[in-house]
Structure formats: C-alpha cells, structure tokens
Amino acid sequence: MPATLAHIRRPTYSVCSSCAKRLQSQRYFSTTSSLRALGPESPRYITIPKPPQTPKRPLPPIKGVLPIPKNLFGRKKNAQFKTSYLYLESTTPEPSQRATPNGPEADRLLWKQRMSEQRKKNFREGLTELATRKTEIMRRNRARSAAKVRRNNELKNMPEREDERLTSPSTTKEIRDLLLPLRPRGRSAEELELARRRYDAKQEVKKEHRQEAIHNLYMHARKFILTEKQLNEAVEKTFGSDKDPIVWGVHNHPTIWGLGHPDTVEKMLKSGEGDSIDQLMSKRETMMQSRLRRVAEMLTGGKMDVQPKPQGLLGRS
Numbered sequence: 001m002p003a004t005l006a007h008i009r010r011p012t013y014s015v016c017s018s019c020a021k022r023l024q025s026q027r028y029f030s031t032t033s034s035l036r037a038l039g040p041e042s043p044r045y046i047t048i049p050k051p052p053q054t055p056k057r058p059l060p061p062i063k064g065v066l067p068i069p070k071n072l073f074g075r076k077k078n079a080q081f082k083t084s085y086l087y088l089e090s091t092t093p094e095p096s097q098r099a100t101p102n103g104p105e106a107d108r109l110l111w112k113q114r115m116s117e118q119r120k121k122n123f124r125e126g127l128t129e130l131a132t133r134k135t136e137i138m139r140r141n142r143a144r145s146a147a148k149v150r151r152n153n154e155l156k157n158m159p160e161r162e163d164e165r166l167t168s169p170s171t172t173k174e175i176r177d178l179l180l181p182l183r184p185r186g187r188s189a190e191e192l193e194l195a196r197r198r199y200d201a202k203q204e205v206k207k208e209h210r211q212e213a214i215h216n217l218y219m220h221a222r223k224f225i226l227t228e229k230q231l232n233e234a235v236e237k238t239f240g241s242d243k244d245p246i247v248w249g250v251h252n253h254p255t256i257w258g259l260g261h262p263d264t265v266e267k268m269l270k271s272g273e274g275d276s277i278d279q280l281m282s283k284r285e286t287m288m289q290s291r292l293r294r295v296a297e298m299l300t301g302g303k304m305d306v307q308p309k310p311q312g313l314l315g316r317s
Helices: 002-009 017-025 076-082 085-091 106-159 162-167 171-181 189-219 228-239 265-269 277-300
Strands: none
Touching: 076 085, 076 106, 085 106
C-alpha cells in the first residue's frame, strides 16, 4: 500500500512528442546547465562579453503626425487685446440674474451652473497662460538671435591668430604678382591668349547682333501705332466702319477675312504646273529681287525696307 501511494504521488511532467524527440536527438558540447538550456542554433550559445556601456535603445516611433497648433494671437496688439479685461468679460459674460433652482432637477441645474463657471474660468486662465507663454518664447528667441549675431560679429572682427600671422607669406603683393602670374594651373600663355581671342570674337558677334536689332527697330518704327488716331485708322482698315463693315467671307474688301482658306501643300506644289512663260518669268524676277536685296543688306550692313506692290491687306512678296 505505501509503495502504491508513493507511486501515485510521484510528480509527472507533460512533454509533447515533438519536444521529446528533439531533446532525445540533441547532443550538447558542454555539461554546464546554462549552455545546456540553449541549443547550438541560438545566438547566445557562445558567451560573448558585452561592453561596459550598452548601446541606448532607440525611442519608439511616433505614430501619426502631430497637428500644427492654432495661432490664437496673430499680432502683438491682438495678443494684448485678447488678454484684456474687456475681451474676457465680453467673451465669458456672467449671467445677469440667476435664481436658485428648486424641484427635483435642482441638483442637476446646480451642477450645470458649476460646470459653466468652471469652463469660463478655464478659458480665462488658459488664454492668459497662452499669451504669457508666447511672450516668453518670443523673448527667448530674440535673445538667442541677438546672442548669435553678437557672436558672429565678434568672430568677424577678432584679430588675426598668432599661428596664421606667423605662417602667412611675407612677400608683398607686387612681388607675388610678378613671380606668380594669375593663370589657371596647367594652361600655357598661348592657350590663355587663344581663349582671350575667342572671348573677344564672341563679344564682337553679340555687339553686331545688337546693332542689327536696333537698326531693324528703327526701320520698322514708322509702322508702329503710337497715337489713338493711328489705332482707329488701323481698326477701320481691318474691320471696316459702322456704315460699311467688313463681313466674314466677303472677297471684295482688302482684309484677312476675305482671303479665304490658306493654300494646301498639294496646291502649292501644283501652283507652277499650269503657269505661262510670263508668269514664270515674273516669279523668277521677284525671287531675284529678293536675293539681290539680301545681298545688298549684307554688303551695306543696313536694312533695306523695300515693300513690293501690295495685293490685299497683307500683300505678297
């Protein structure tokens, strides 16, 4: 009987089948209990000494984005006004007449009155504290900025250090200019002279283009509309007057509205097929005159404003 009781009271341990198989097949290289608790696959199987100061754990990331606080005081005068007695009294006024509540709802009404007074008190104190905090922050920012400016001025105006004075070159500027000519390292005098000539040539080309643009502006200046009378004449010539207006699609008036549709590429390619000898000679003569005018402009260096005989408002060259 005692043997049976001892057998019943013996402690039993429940181990799953997978863990039992792993423990049976696992072999250890050490007999110490600390290492026997960890397998070879664990990173702590081999003891590695830690440094005396362990690295600091990083702070947990802040989830979400904090909103930008509302600016209650836009300007300095506005901040002074919002903390004044007039603004606080007008924002959180006291009730003119307050009767003592009676009846079954007396406790709830008294509680609501206390909550209203507490909200008004919190509003006044919060607004005053926010104004004080803003004034303090602006004062600290101004003091920090002034100290930084003062420090920068001191660094800029401080005398030269002794090591810089002793190691600075003792030769004068004239001798340095004579012995050390100011030219890029690795370029000879011939290369510098060639670069200077290229620069001068580019500047000359720019000057010629500028003069040509000014001359063209002078030659076409008489076509500009400068007065109200010239503007009225141009409008009447293009769109007609109130009595005789120019209508869309009318070909009798010399206007862009009466020229019709522009020529297509196929029509322009076939324009010279059915022309007579006189028409071809006329086109050739017009082309030669245009070329001669361009040659004369190149030789004289000026702009020749030669207008051909106009055909309609726009004219054709």
